[in-house]
Amino acid sequence: MPNPKRRHSKSRTRQRRAHDALRAPQTSLCENCQEPRMPHRVCPKCGHYKGREVVKVEQEA
Amino acid sequence: MRHLNAHRKLGRTSEHRMSLLRNLATSLINARDERIKTTVQKAKELRPFVERAITLAKRASALQGDDTAAQALHLRRQAASFFHAGNQGAGVAARRGQARAPRTAGVAALKRLFDELGERYRERPGGYTRIIRLGHRDGDNAELAIIELVDNPREREAAETAAKRSKSAASGKKKPAKKGGKAETSSADSTKREGRGGRRSKKTESTAAEQETE
Numbered sequence: 463m464p465n466p467k468r469r470h471s472k473s474r475t476r477q478r479r480a481h482d483a484l485r486a487p488q489t490s491l492c493e494n495c496q497e498p499r500m501p502h503r504v505c506p507k508c509g510h511y512k513g514r515e516v517v518k519v520e521q522e523a
Numbered sequence: 524m525r526h527l528n529a530h531r532k533l534g535r536t537s538e539h540r541m542s543l544l545r546n547l548a549t550s551l552i553n554a555r556d557e558r559i560k561t562t563v564q565k566a567k568e569l570r571p572f573v574e575r576a577i578t579l580a581k582r583a584s585a586l587q588g589d590d591t592a593a594q595a596l597h598l599r600r601q602a603a604s605f606f607h608a609g610n611q612g613a614g615v616a617a618r619r620g621q622a623r624a625p626r627t628a629g630v631a632a633l634k635r636l637f638d639e640l641g642e643r644y645r646e647r648p649g650g651y652t653r654i655i656r657l658g659h660r661d662g663d664n665a666e667l668a669i670i671e672l673v674d675n676p677r678e679r680e681a682a683e684t685a686a687k688r689s690k691s692a693a694s695g696k697k698k699p700a701k702k703g704g705k706a707e708t709s710s711a712d713s714t715k716r717e718g719r720g721g722r723r724s725k726k727t728e729s730t731a732a733e734q735e736t737e
Contacts, residue, residue, distance in 0.1 A: 503656040504669075511655055514685070 531568055542607070545629065548573045549606050551652075551670060552632040552640070558671030566654045566670040576605035577651045580641030599637060608633045643674060 489498040494510040504511040533540055547569045550559050561569070579602040583595045603609055606629035644651050650673070657667040 500658060503658050506658055514681070515655070 531564055533564065533568065544569060544572045545605060545607050548576060549628050549632040551672065552606075552635055553628055556671075556677050557675040558669050560657070560667060560669050562660075563654070563656060563666045563668040566668045569670055570652050570654060572605065574649065574651050576602050576636060577640055577644055578649070580636045581644050582641075583637055584641035584645055595637075599633070602636060603629075603633055606630075606632050640672070647674070 488501060490501055491497065492499045492505040492508060492510060493513065494505060495508040497505060497507040499505040499507070509516050533543065535543060543565070547559065547561065547565060551557065551569065551573055579598045583598040583602075586594055607626045608629035609626070640651075653671050653673050655669045655671075657669060659665065660667050
């Protein structure tokens with residue numbers, strides 16, 4: 463079985479991982495309640511989408 | 524390459540998948556407000572499926588000339604395959620000696636399809652459904668969506684009230700928009716939306732203030 467010949471330095475590991483960062487999902491503000499929401503999805507806070515459509519029942523917490 | 528692979532398998536055998544689609548189509552058409560909540564993938568598979576059934580109903584409603592009854596019946600039988608509306612399995616149930624529950628939901632959906640929806644979508648060149656993404660479900664993180672029939676009664680009602688309100692708004696009171704920005708779109712529902720938005724954001728601000736004072 464192939465085995466590593468030498469120890470990997472922290473630097474090598476970290477250099478490799480420099481490109482592994484994840485990006486935060488893109489959000490925009492809801493037109494209705496100004497809360498951040500995912501694009502092309504119903505606002506989870508107020509249930510609005512594309513202006514008039516109240517898609518979900520509004521839940522007052 | 525996934526060339527020529529148009530559909531999702533949804534992790535099911537073909538029989539299971541057909542059955543699922545029939546059930547979903549039945550649910551969609553029978554649902555009280557003509558909408559169901561499911562996963563985005565299922566919704567997207569369901570869309571062409573039900574729309575084909577609706578097209579059959581539409582053609583039945585637009586039949587003219589002689590012999591329409593026979594043609595309508597043929598269309599109806601074709602459409603029946605989109606629901607569990609037949610009597611398949613009756614023989615099996617009889618052999619086992621136990622009565623199977625009649626397939627009323629599929630039959631009701633088929634009836635509704637031809638009585639109501641064919642007429643409703645007569646002038647609409649396809650696109651009878653709408654899929655709205657809702658976000659991810661707790662538990663399995665599946666993305667959910669609402670699929671609904673467009674031009675449904677609830678929607679028409681909303682459009683009517685909006686039309687009424689726009690008349691009254693044009694004649695009389697104008698609400699000053701509390702939030703800047705989108706106030707310029709001067710339709711009735713937008714003023715309503717602004718009002719609600721203002722109220723809601725005020726509420727959240729106040730709770731934020733309370734939290735700060737604590």
